[in-house]
Amino acid sequence: MRNEIMSSPERLRENLAQVLELLETFHHEEALRAAGDPSEPKPSVHNSLPDLRDRLSRMHTADVAQVLESLPLDDRLLAWRQVRDQRGGDILLEVSEAVRSNLLAQISEEELRLAVGQLDADDLVDIADEIPAELLQERLLTLPDDERRWLQSSMAYAEGTIGSLMSNEMVAVRDHLTLDEVLSYLRNLSELPIHTDKIFVVDKRGVLRGVVALQTLLLTGPNKHLSEVMATDVVTFTPDENGDDAAQAFERYDLISAPVLNDRGKLIGRLTVDVMMDLVREESSEEVLNFAGLRGEEDLFSSVWNSARNRWLWLSVNLLTAFVASRVIGMFEGTIAHLVALASLMPIVASIGGNTGNQTTALVIRTLTLGQISASNTFHMLRKEIIVSLLNGVILGLIVSMFAYALYHDPHLSVVFAGALILNLLVAALVGIGVPLMLQKLGQDPALGSSVLLTATTDSMGFFIFLGLATLFLL
């Protein structure tokens, strides 16, 4: 059995290695051709570009996209140009947004027009806001009426809503048909859209009446009526709902495809599991990046300037909060000058506070993402986190106070140190729960910079509590 498509990461590495080698050979050949006296006849040098084109043409579109993402900007463009004529548009669709924006900036208007011409309405929706408006208009005019109308209405839905994620490729049949009639209708189509596990049954106004699974069509005798065999308890969606909620429903109810209805129950589109799976992957990648204080995914090869900008938002927040923490310490410079041991102990209070708070925040973010937070269990969670942090605080407090005593032989200092740690762990628990809940209430992603906000608080409060207690009790 032939198996050109393979799953293993080894295969992907192999693809990449082959492409890199062909590119290197090509650059070497270019150098040879450029060398020598321009007036003399060029030496005949083998050209590896056709080999590269051939290699790429045998790869799956998704694999080509992955290879492009791992190439430096120039080579990426060169490789894209080898597949441009047949699959340029599809590959632009497949690469990550960061990589696409770099490619779009490099290709000529003519190339973009060619690529856009290869995409149908369903694909165009996904990148409509990334291509120049005139070019999109130009392409719109060449689309059939129904596709154009569909594209225009889809573009009106906000990013991340079901309306922006649904497809217009689906099979819908009228409810008065027999299975036999449906089968001959399907045979006339010659091909069903990808991920068709069921067909939709509508009445004459286009209102969804039920669905029939392909397997029902296969396993049932052809003389029955659709209305006898269709399922009517269907998971349906509306275009304004959130895509993430739909992804959770797909997971929960093990769906492959589902109908999208407008508020009068009319069938207007279809959601499929591949789009939902991409969404889950994307959402999860953003969660880690947001948690760490980045705005979004970065192209591995994007310019230094773009990368620096991606990081600046939260770095400036961090800069401000660091100044605040520094001024908190500044308030107590007299105390530190008096007892310099405080300077070496205070980062322990801040650091352990930051880490326990990060643990709490990560758990709260997970719970929020899974939709498991209600009014009754927020209180329960808060109580548990406070008890856990008290427990951890007492144990950690004991250990750190022994550490401080071993170094400085000052029992009062040790007690103040342990007390400050316990208090800062309480602060960490409260803030660790509060920050993501607050971000969620503000309509933001609960992971958005929560680590930066949290450590800002546990740093400042840690210094304040420790140095404050020291000023009160040790001077």
Place this chain on the structure above:
Amino acid sequence: MRNEIMSSPERLRENLAQVLELLETFHHEEALRAAGDPSEPKPSVHNSLPDLRDRLSRMHTADVAQVLESLPLDDRLLAWRQVRDQRGGDILLEVSEAVRSNLLAQISEEELRLAVGQLDADDLVDIADEIPAELLQERLLTLPDDERRWLQSSMAYAEGTIGSLMSNEMVAVRDHLTLDEVLSYLRNLSELPIHTDKIFVVDKRGVLRGVVALQTLLLTGPNKHLSEVMATDVVTFTPDENGDDAAQAFERYDLISAPVLNDRGKLIGRLTVDVMMDLVREESSEEVLNFAGLRGEEDLFSSVWNSARNRWLWLSVNLLTAFVASRVIGMFEGTIAHLVALASLMPIVASIGGNTGNQTTALVIRTLTLGQISASNTFHMLRKEIIVSLLNGVILGLIVSMFAYALYHDPHLSVVFAGALILNLLVAALVGIGVPLMLQKLGQDPALGSSVLLTATTDSMGFFIFLGLATLFLL
């Protein structure tokens, strides 16, 4: 159209609210029944338990599981007991691992036996290592021979491998059949396994020869032979491969199901998209938790003791590294006593280093997860991160040195401060790339505690660089 199953999170909240209300009413009734003189005849109090049972019985299994996850331990057990007789086993399968382990600890052996009896071999594999060995053996004896053999061989595969994730529910037919013969075979089955988008074609030794999509069966005339219509370029997997790699292949090639073959090409199982989607979700949730220094998912209502333990591993690492950072400062106590401003400025160096390093680490983890790291681009990435951190360092260094000058009017201090910040950002870039790459090389999840390890280094090195430079140049 009836729509009992709904997607919206509002509906889930509604489910939970109704269950909570019924539970509260029930507890109230219990209190009434318990009140009064035990010798007197009991007052007749309505019993809400049947209402609760009725409400739960109308909910989808996945929704019941979600409600259970949001209930405190006692109520969770009470609710599970209402659905135990029909769906106890399915619901145990559906809840998160943390919640399942709490439920398993609470239910009686008899209840567990009942629940286990409701599961078939395919489901048993998923929880085989969580139920007592004797009970599993007892259940094994009641399974048909082929299911028992399949279960035993599946249990031998390591967790997370494809072998442990594959199912034995699939349709395989011999390669000499006509489509007509296949159709009558399918009609005899009366039902196909969930997520059957294609059937597998095997030769007489069970070796996979190709696959036929259900839509091909539907759309093609019945007189053709399987060998004429089957596809032979199939994405296949082997049982020892990593499940995460399979999930990426499912995403990349938009698969619904795929065959699993042993090393002789024999069909031994099937992977389906629902399992892959769960894997992606699970992996992503672990990524954030691991990044923040937690061992794994926590039951919202697990005991304080279990929660504290989940956090201790990385907290103790953090404790040790905080001690190291503290001793680094301790080495320079003389310097600080001489110039106390250093104490208030040094956390800025540490904090900004930690944040930029976390950004780098999060990006590297993403790139590793997507399999985009090769020998050639590791170097490229390292070079870019160093340039970005130099750029950020110069800008941030300028700002912080102005801040320091405004406070302390000491130009030498300001220069040392800016220099220390630039150097610590370089350390952050190197360590931010190095930590996840090292964890990956060690065969660990690259996210595992990387935030803890990273901030440990940027703290200690930040203090060391700043106080060291200050000792050299300012005293």
